[in-house]
Amino acid sequence: MKTDKKEIAALLLAELKVYINSGFDHRFSHFDHLGNEDLYLSLHDKADIKAVASLFEKHTGRVITITPYVVDNGFEIAYHFDVRGVVLTVTLLTEDGTVDSITPNLKSADWAEREMQDLFNIKLIGHPNPDRLILDEKMAKGIFKEYMTLSDAMTGAATNTLWEQINEAKGEQNG
């Protein structure tokens, strides 16, 4: 079992180098004493996620889930795949908030992609069933992106005003 996963991981990395046009970074691997192998990769070009999905489809792999999160210049999206027992986390950056759907290749991505569309307003290109999944039609899309807690608002974190005043006062003190 231990050797198997190491071999599968090495094979997948070699194949990804052929499949992915614009290259990727192999950020790190986590290998434990029980023989489990987790790989963490970053794509240089978001369009290559289709190629990744097509390779994993060939291996009868599946999407475990997808984790989008907000970064300064857009969104990072981490796709988690299971390919023959190896867990691969493949991350991409989308600056314009659009990404190709991989559901046509891997049906297991269907709900995870629609959830990301509902909660982060990430636009899916080519999803076969892009209907709302979680949010009611009446609610604005991207609620996770917009959400601010009451406690944040009450501590003045909703705007820059408080910090501007503090910095101004500091400046006066410092002459």
Place this chain on the structure above:
Amino acid sequence: MGETYKVPVGPIHIALEEPVYFKVTVHGETVEHVDILSGFVHRGMEALVLRRNFLQNMIITERTCSLCSNNHPFTYIMAVEKIAGVKIPPRAEYLRVIADEVKRAASHLFNVSMLAHLVGFHSLMTQTMETREVLQDVKESIWGNRMDLGANTIGGVKYDLDKEQIRYLIKQLNSIKKPIRELAAIYRDNRIVRARTEGVGVLSKEDTLRLGVVGPTARGSGVNNDIRLIYPYAAYDKLDWDVVLEDGCDVRARALVRLREVFQAINLVEQCLKALPDGPVKTKGFPRIPKGEGVARTEAPRGELFFYVKSDGSSKPERMKWRVPTYLNWEALKVMMPGNKIADISVIFNSIDPCISCTER
């Protein structure tokens, strides 16, 4: 009879414990198509956990749902331990399995008892629940709660077993073996149960793989995806056990997988109690969680549960995402239901052991 009708089931419906919306298209009595809408009780837990520290999130994740409540903090904790490079003591590895398998046995018995209820076999339902009650007692006696065990912590477990508790656990597990054997025979052979479950809600092996279906739902279609085997954790690699598989691909096969896994769970607990190593149950102190990311997964009663945790080195996670077993199994209902009768909808629905509470993190 020749016309096609749309029948809404839910979001609030007498047959549903929790809200979900099925748009069922029927031709006469036969289901033609199903569409599913969820999100009626979405709780935004993934946003909430970013406002709490790593310790507080052990408590929050345990509240995701009740039946697989042990697996949520368990899996979350393993992801955090990977980031922090924590290796737990051997005794804790076995204690983690014991808590999890007791929960699995109780969860599976609950599901099959609901099956008995839905096919109108009420005495079978009450007897199954009565037997399950022994496990509820065990949970309350050892962990202090009937559902949320609070068994795991970062670096090990929060409980230990002394000799008296081990004797009690063995005695209680022995006491339910005969009743479960008798109940399993009824689920397997009774004419009424068979008539309502055999050939109902068929999911082929190919569709199971295509949809990424997990847990006993997949194993009832002959797909071996038991995370305890394919991605071992805790002490599972040190125990003697085989994955339970059935090839009926129907409601009956899924129920038989769960019933066989109840026996397996009891056996795994017994093996753990025999092999329980001495020593501490957790690492000393509480580790600092550095910047990094980690994934972990376990085999919850309903199937693979996955956690992704990303840390920026502060006391709170930067991002957390978890994928519950039911989440992938919903789409399978669209394959299982067409061709069956309206009366079978609830039986098929129950056969994926659905958890809306989990789905609506």
